[in-house]
Amino acid sequence: TQLLEQSPQFLSIQEGENLTVYCNSSSVFSSLQWYRQEPGEGPVLLVTVVTGGEVKKLKRLTFQFGDARKDSSLHITAAQPGDTGLYLCAGRSGGKLIFGQGTELSVKP
Amino acid sequence: DTGVSQDPRHKITKRGQNVTFRCDPISEHNRLYWYRQTLGQGPEFLTYFQNEAQLEKSRLLSDRFSAERPKGSFSTLEIQRTEQGDSAMYLCASSPSRQGGTDTQYFGPGTRLTVL
Numbered sequence: 001t002q003l004l005e006q007s008p009q010f011l012s013i014q015e016g017e018n019l020t021v022y023c024n025s026s027s028v029f030s031s032l033q034w035y036r037q038e039p040g041e042g043p044v045l046l047v048t049v050v051t052g053g054e055v056k057k058l059k060r061l062t063f064q065f066g067d068a069r070k071d072s073s074l075h076i077t078a079a080q081p082g083d084t085g086l087y088l089c090a091g092r093s094g095g096k097l098i099f100g101q102g103t104e105l106s107v108k109p
Numbered sequence: 110d111t112g113v114s115q116d117p118r119h120k121i122t123k124r125g126q127n128v129t130f131r132c133d134p135i136s137e138h139n140r141l142y143w144y145r146q147t148l149g150q151g152p153e154f155l156t157y158f159q160n161e162a163q164l165e166k167s168r169l170l171s172d173r174f175s176a177e178r179p180k181g182s183f184s185t186l187e188i189q190r191t192e193q194g195d196s197a198m199y200l201c202a203s204s205p206s207r208q209g210g211t212d213t214q215y216f217g218p219g220t221r222l223t224v225l
Contacts, residue, residue: 006151033213042113042200042216043152088151095165096142097214099151 002027002093006100013079014108021074021087021103029091029098032072034063037086037102079107111135113217115201121223122191129187130220134203141184142202142214143176145169152200158184159206191224198222 005024013019023032031050035043047056049065049072056063060083062075072089084107090097114133122128134141139160144152155174156166160181170176173191178184188195198221202214 004151035216040218040221042202042219045213045215048213090151092212095140095157095159095212096154097144097152098154099144102149102151104149 002029002091002098004089004091004098004100006087006089006103008103009101010104010106012106012108015080016078017107019076019079019105021089021105022071023073023089023100024071025091026070027091028069029093030069031092032065032069033090033092033097034072034074035088035090037088043088076105079105081107081109083107113201113203113215115199115217115220117220118218119221119223121225123225124191124193126191127187127189128191128222129185130199130201130222132184132186132201132203132217134183134201135215138203138205138215139181140204140206140212140214141178142204143184143186144200144202146198146200146219147196155186188222191222193224196222196224 007022033048034046037043047063052067052069054065060077064073087103089100116131142157143155146152158178173189176186198219200219202216204214
């Protein structure tokens with residue numbers, strides 16, 4: 001069974017701080033996606049990484065896919081209250097997505 | 110709005126009742142997925158369709174659950190004889206199916222089910 005472990009599960013920081021969220025697996029994934037979800041809404045795609053070692057940037061967010069395509073990280077620089085939400089990593093397994101349990105981020109002003 | 114839509118957004122029912130949810134995917138997306146998400150967890154895969162064919166079902170999908178996509182457009186998910194453990198957010202997603210592509214899934218807002 002393919003599993004994705006995210007850490008930390010909860011993160012509460014002050015505005016302006018940096019943070020990193022990790023997503024790890026013992027399995028190889030053909031691609032890995034990061035989503036952000038707000039309460040009562042569906043997940044919204046942030047980025048898809050496909051190639052081992054790939055780094056993608058989205059404004060203050062930096063995403064990295066591990067060389068072996070088993071792990072990924074999300075780094076946020078100078079976090080803002082608007083970054084608050086549930087961050088989910090998901091790996092493709094056949095037609096479906098396998099999700100991590102999520103990281104609940106709270107950024108206080 | 111051309112995104113994935115789900116109806117209803119919220120459903121409260123009593124244990125033992127049947128409920129049905131509807132999902133309308135992004136037009137021309139031929140793949141449609143159902144996931145279930147409980148509080149504090151990531152979504153768990155339930156089933157998916159390519160056009161009207163149901164290609165995969167999770168072991169989470171007991172015989173009380175049934176999903177259909179009769180014309181390859183909208184889909185329904187029915188839960189019979191609901192149990193309190195069925196309380197969750199039911200999410201629908203759709204994607205185009207591209208050979209060798211990353212097949213991005215776009216999610217709807219979900220249906221929040223509460224079983225009393």
